[in-house]
Amino acid sequence: MQLFCTIFFLFTKTSQNMIKKVFINETHKIQNCFVLMKHNLCAFRPLSPEEAVEEEFILHSIAWPETPPVTLNFSLKNTTDPSCSKFTILPKVGGGQWSIGDQLEVRIIMKDYYCHPKTSGGDALLARLRNEALDAGVSGQVVDHLNGSYTAVFPLVWEGRVTLIHPSEAITVLRRLNNESLDRVFFRSVFRSGSVTETSMCNVCLRPTNMPVCNYTDIRTGEPWFCLKPKSLSCNARIIHSMGGYLPALKPLEDKLFSCVKIVQESVCG
DSSP states (O other), rough: HHHHHHHEOOOOOOOOOOOEEEETTTTOOOOOEEEOOOOOOOOOOOOOHHHHHHHHHHHHHHHHOOOOOOTTTTOOSSSSSSTOEEEEEOOOOOOSSOTTTTTEEEEEEETTTOOOOOOOOOOOOEEEEEEETTTHHHHHHEEEEESSSSEEEESSSSSSEEEEEEEEEHHHHHHHHHHHTTSSEEEEEEEETTTTEEEEESSSSOOOSSSSEEEOOOTTOOOOOEEOOSSOOOOEEEEOOOOOOEOOOOOTTTGGTTTTOEEEEEEEOO
């Protein structure tokens, strides 16, 4: 059989003009409509002991390895380059040719744009076997050895490929955005009373401002939700909620980590 392995850097940019509207539940309670936002209104309720244990378990299960720092003057040449990165199918245990049902191991060596081996882990990789005729596939397990090399393991049922979703440097940027820019995706609400209609920005957390804020935090679950209060309408006049867009949060050159597309394909016979 023939095994096709592909390594590429994939960037998918969500269309910013895609707006999904949902109607507001009329029975939703408003706790405090007129809050002067002199501090960050990210008012998450305290976790119960059981929830704290569950949170710790979830955070541990999705913990990501340390990734290289991304400074203001970092060089893209030092980031992961899929076209230089290589993979090797490890020898079959016991020798002989590969056949359907075997356990396949692929060693992946990540390199930068100078084709020098990377010395740290943290790249986001996806390994999968697919059958285009059946439109079916199976994902493999990727093991990060934290030194620039990875092992992908899966049952050999079809030909497969390995996908580089993001280089480790991009993961560093995503971590920073998650910590510093919780509101980079924002939403809008429409307020209407009679012939007067106003639109306001909303989010789970709003940045500090002296403007009055409508607090729509769920009184039963404690899940926070805030909107900037319209100039002339009350908080009870909210009728429609929709996605607003994306706030720019990338520093110079960081967007380059998400905009490259390179595909390299090889075939290995077994």
